Amino acid sequence: MRLRRLHPDPGDVTAEEVTSGMRLGNLAPPGRPYLVLNMVATLDGRIAIGGRSAPIGNRADRDIFHGLRTQADAVMAGAETVRAERYGRIVKNDELRARRERDGLAPDALAVVVSGRLDLPADLPLLQDSGSRVVILTGSGGAAPDAPARVELLRGEPGPDGLLALEPLLRRLREEHGVRSIVCEGGSVLNHGLMREGLVDELFLALAPKLAAGDPLTAVTGPGLEPPLDFELLSVLEAEGHLFMRYRRSPQSAVRSPQ
Numbered sequence: 001m002r003l004r005r006l007h008p009d010p011g012d013v014t015a016e017e018v019t020s021g022m023r024l025g026n027l028a029p030p031g032r033p034y035l036v037l038n039m040v041a042t043l044d045g046r047i048a049i050g051g052r053s054a055p056i057g058n059r060a061d062r063d064i065f066h067g068l069r070t071q072a073d074a075v076m077a078g079a080e081t082v083r084a085e086r087y088g089r090i091v092k093n094d095e096l097r098a099r100r101e102r103d104g105l106a107p108d109a110l111a112v113v114v115s116g117r118l119d120l121p122a123d124l125p126l127l128q129d130s131g132s133r134v135v136i137l138t139g140s141g142g143a144a145p146d147a148p149a150r151v152e153l154l155r156g157e158p159g160p161d162g163l164l165a166l167e168p169l170l171r172r173l174r175e176e177h178g179v180r181s182i183v184c185e186g187g188s189v190l191n192h193g194l195m196r197e198g199l200v201d202e203l204f205l206a207l208a209p210k211l212a213a214g215d216p217l218t219a220v221t222g223p224g225l226e227p228p229l230d231f232e233l234l235s236v237l238e239a240e241g242h243l244f245m246r247y248r249r250s251p252q253s254a255v256r257s258p259q
């Protein structure tokens with residue numbers, strides 16, 4: 001799928017070109033993985049139509065989505081996203097696994113699911129896939145789901161808002177699982193925790209030329225971020241009127257006060 005690069009250096013690119021050789025692990029700060037957040041939204045900022053994200057994006061969005069999954073040690077999502085989107089094996093086919101290997105990564109990405117209550121349906125395709133490796137970040141004392149996938153739990157402690165403090169868990173993903181890069185796919189509750197703790201290094205935001213209203217969720221849902229996070233625009237691509245922006249968190253926003 002070809003896209004037009006509008007900024008910088010106008011020209012044509014493919015989704016594969018823009019999601020190859022990113023070497024995200026090399027950008028990891030000391031002690032934790034480098035984290036890239038990937039989201040798609042409508043013009044009015046909605047991230048779901050009828051409870052799902054699929055009706056928002058186009059083919060270029062899907063190609064970039066699967067391309068980004070070839071670029072990180074782990075792919076992370078919140079439990080509600082995993083439940084609503086019925087997550088299955090993260091890397092969908094051999095061609096994508098070969099792309100990961102060409103970029104020096106394991107053929108399959110580690111799936112990381114954040115579920116405070118440890119509430120994942122046993123029939124979830126991700127858990128039913130014996131080729132999947134899953135780490136669940138949780139505050140629950142319960143046991144890992146008994147499923148064909150290889151499932152491990154990383155138990156964490158709540159922060160001041162009662163939700164899991166995410167930074168110590170990301171540090172443990174690096175120390176105990178060798179995770180140097182993460183592509184996070186939302187949703188908005190998980191994104192808020194990550195933003196609040198200053199853990200999002202880059203944002204890929206696709207903007208679809210649609211107005212949807214209805215579903216109240218936006219890319220980050222929660223109490224106001226004080227101060228707001230600033231990002232620098234790295235690139236803008238276009239395909240079929242959909243815009244694909246890549247941002248890096250600006251250095252002034254890099255340090256957050258302890259939560």
Ligand SMILES: NC(=O)c1ccc[n+]([C@@H]2O[C@H](COP(=O)([O-])OP(=O)(O)OC[C@H]3O[C@@H](n4cnc5c(N)ncnc54)[C@H](OP(=O)(O)O)[C@@H]3O)[C@@H](O)[C@H]2O)c1
Binds near residue numbers: 047
């Ligand atoms: N357009 C897009 O790019 C996009 C991307 C992703 C999702 N979506 C849509 O967004 C919706 C889901 O988003 P959402 O905001 O409702 O949910 P979410 O962030 O995916 O998941 C929320 C759940 O994740 C767990 N969780 C997240 N952060 C936590 C923390 N710090 N501590 C403890 N638990 C934590 C909790 O799980 P438990 O309830 O298990 O405790 C919480 O209920 C779906 O409709 C999905 O289709 C759209």
